[in-house]
Amino acid sequence: MISQKQNDLYTRVGPGTPCGTLLRRYWQPVALVDEFAGKRQVKAVRLLGENFVLFRDAAGRYGMLDRDCPHRNADLSFGRLEHGGLRCPFHGWLFDADGNCLETPAEPVGSTLCKKVRQKAYPTEVRSGVVFAYIGPGTPPAFPELDCFAAPDSHTFAFKGLWECNWLQSLEVGMDPAHASFLHRFFEDEDPEASYGKQFRSTTFDTDLPITRVLREYDRPEIGVTPVDHGLRLTTLRRIDEAQTHVRVTNIVFPQAFVIPMSPEVTISQWHVPVDDHNNFWFTIFTSFTGPIDKATMREQRLATYPEPDYRPIRNRSNSWGYDPDEQKAATFLGMGFDINIHDQWACESQGPIQDRTREHLGTSDKGIIAYRRMLSRELERVEKGERPLMCLTPEEAPAMRGPVSYDGVDRSGDVERYWREGDAKRRADAPWGGKVEA
Amino acid sequence: MTDVTFILRDGSREVVDIAEGMSVMQGAILNDVRGIDGECGGCLSCATCHVYVESLEAGELPPMGEDENGLLDGVAAERRPNSRLGCQLLAAPGLKGLVVRVPERQV
Ligand code: FES
Numbered sequence A: 001m002i003s004q005k006q007n008d009l010y011t012r013v014g015p016g017t018p019c020g021t022l023l024r025r026y027w028q029p030v031a032l033v034d035e036f037a038g039k040r041q042v043k044a045v046r047l048l049g050e051n052f053v054l055f056r057d058a059a060g061r062y063g064m065l066d067r068d069c070p071h072r073n074a075d076l077s078f079g080r081l082e083h084g085g086l087r088c089p090f091h092g093w094l095f096d097a098d099g100n101c102l103e104t105p106a107e108p109v110g111s112t113l114c115k116k117v118r119q120k121a122y123p124t125e126v127r128s129g130v131v132f133a134y135i136g137p138g139t140p141p142a143f144p145e146l147d148c149f150a151a152p153d154s155h156t157f158a159f160k161g162l163w164e165c166n167w168l169q170s171l172e173v174g175m176d177p178a179h180a181s182f183l184h185r186f187f188e189d190e191d192p193e194a195s196y197g198k199q200f201r202s203t204t205f206d207t208d209l210p211i212t213r214v215l216r217e218y219d220r221p222e223i224g225v226t227p228v229d230h231g232l233r234l235t236t237l238r239r240i241d242e243a244q245t246h247v248r249v250t251n252i253v254f255p256q257a258f259v260i261p262m263s264p265e266v267t268i269s270q271w272h273v274p275v276d277d278h279n280n281f282w283f284t285i286f287t288s289f290t291g292p293i294d295k296a297t298m299r300e301q302r303l304a305t306y307p308e309p310d311y312r313p314i315r316n317r318s319n320s321w322g323y324d325p326d327e328q329k330a331a332t333f334l335g336m337g338f339d340i341n342i343h344d345q346w347a348c349e350s351q352g353p354i355q356d357r358t359r360e361h362l363g364t365s366d367k368g369i370i371a372y373r374r375m376l377s378r379e380l381e382r383v384e385k386g387e388r389p390l391m392c393l394t395p396e397e398a399p400a401m402r403g404p405v406s407y408d409g410v411d412r413s414g415d416v417e418r419y420w421r422e423g424d425a426k427r428r429a430d431a432p433w434g435g436k437v438e439a
Numbered sequence B: 001m002t003d004v005t006f007i008l009r010d011g012s013r014e015v016v017d018i019a020e021g022m023s024v025m026q027g028a029i030l031n032d033v034r035g036i037d038g039e040c041g042g043c044l045s046c047a048t049c050h051v052y053v054e055s056l057e058a059g060e061l062p063p064m065g066e067d068e069n070g071l072l073d074g075v076a077a078e079r080r081p082n083s084r085l086g087c088q089l090l091a092a093p094g095l096k097g098l099v100v101r102v103p104e105r106q107v
């Protein structure tokens, strides 16, 4: 439970707000490279309550500019991509990827107006199928060398989706390991062979138990939360019997991402990026530690529920997320199908556009959420004092920011920490792209 | 309505009017009194609404329950004879002149 003032402090991210100022100190995912594969190479982007246009010019360079044309403020996302830039359809002003005005065709011959106008442009970088942009002050921070950035293109796949609620409640789902035993409960286990590209469906390391069964039958996990260089590490233990403990190691990468295992082969790195105070996009990079990722299958699976061009899920508040009371009786805990992404979407969207945290009651199993809010408070104070916040990395610091360890398996040795550390190290050593252990 | 006085870490005093049936912790959070966290929202799972009861002019505070007593053993600041959890101190008719001091730390 927190005061209204504190809730506003954590959730409001528009220009000039404390949290908006903090989040502007980081590279933010703004689009998928796949969105530029079709015929239209210009996209409207809304990030942290501000409007931008993102385009790829004829030379293949990405440009992100303020969306309103500096002439009379028409919407440049309807612009024409031509002559080395983006042309406003209202009066034909032309801009390049750096925001330079190249032409003002209605002005008299010899006019120098276009030399005096500049549209604000923002740095962009492409990593693992995601276009990142930096809209904060000064030079952008360095990218950490996390697995999702270190793995080659063949071993990563990126996707995104819109959730219609505040960013923080979506991120908080990722630091709440207890919910998986309830929200994602299936009454029957399915054939693990049919689980490609899905989370919590296969078996896990060192056991034949389906993970659906472990979650269902062992629903009172012991949760450990440790502050680490990149944010928080959560270890979730489910004691199966005297001899066996299921352990799941997950991470919060400050300020806005979590890194969790999807299956023994693949990890999920997921950002929750505020569109504005009431909407956020999740951006996920799937990273394979074994073979290349079957991107076509992964994309097709996800487009079926998050269609282009908006990536807004077909199950949403307007159709009660497809809720089926018969299914809830017979097959799943929630009654909204077997896709756990939809379960998480329902959980956070159903809390309202901004969760009213003056009305919540947190328990022992919510200690990840409590630890994160403390960390967020501390970093907000730092930024207010003009200091550099956590994970706003210098080029010297970035190479040491590796991993992080994320693991899911069953320990029989009794030394759980050693078990997951060794298991993770082995998985990395075996990765064809040479994944490096967390520093 | 009951006036409760909080003595903050810097020694200043803040008076909050707390509605009947609400706890000292809820009153503090809803009015943004600094130094009382009440992370769990009052379900006795966190011990971050620790206060020292300095004085009370009239009325009676609810007696300490077993759960509260147990949690007070784990508070971050020193436990003293007048330590209580704010979530267990309910504003009630007849309660007058309650003064509580915010401890040095809650975590
Ligand atoms: S408003 Fe864009 S060219 Fe005129």
Ligand SMILES: [Fe+2]
Binding pocket: A173, A179, A180, A183, A184, A340, A344
């Ligand atoms: Fe979930």
